[in-house]
Amino acid sequence: MKKVILSVAVIAALGFTSCKNETKKETGTTTTGVSKDMAMTDLSFGVRGNCGMCKNTIEKAANGVDGVASANWDVDKKKIDVSFDDTKTDAMAIHKAIAASGYDTEKVAGSEEAYKDLPGCCKYDHEMMMNQSGEMKSEDHSNHDN
Numbered sequence: 001m002k003k004v005i006l007s008v009a010v011i012a013a014l015g016f017t018s019c020k021n022e023t024k025k026e027t028g029t030t031t032t033g034v035s036k037d038m039a040m041t042d043l044s045f046g047v048r049g050n051c052g053m054c055k056n057t058i059e060k061a062a063n064g065v066d067g068v069a070s071a072n073w074d075v076d077k078k079k080i081d082v083s084f085d086d087t088k089t090d091a092m093a094i095h096k097a098i099a100a101s102g103y104d105t106e107k108v109a110g111s112e113e114a115y116k117d118l119p120g121c122c123k124y125d126h127e128m129m130m131n132q133s134g135e136m137k138s139e140d141h142s143n144h145d146n
């Protein structure tokens, strides 16, 4: 009988302990998650390019920057959406990394050396409009009141 009572007591004790631990853990995780989200900065800017291979090169260049969490280049809009930790990097570092891979951004002209090495289909037109949704909007504005 003693053994049974003892084991019941142990199980009860374990139950209480694990409940307490779970509550603490949950609170801790939530706090960390929120602070991580707050450190992330979302940025989008124009980048010239032609095709899916360009997309790979541009996104690889952006993701290669320490602190960049995600990069998504839109082939139709000639625009990249980047999410990065602004305590680790800044917008210019991302512009420069993409330019070094051979692609023009809104702020930095692409490296000519890298451009020469791009596959034929990727040799984009340097006069191409960037960030096209934005530029179309500004063209519309000239016809309307602004």
Ligand SMILES: [Cu+2]
Residues within 6 Å of the ligand: 049, 050, 051, 052, 053, 054, 055, 121, 122, 123
């Ligand atoms: Cu391409």
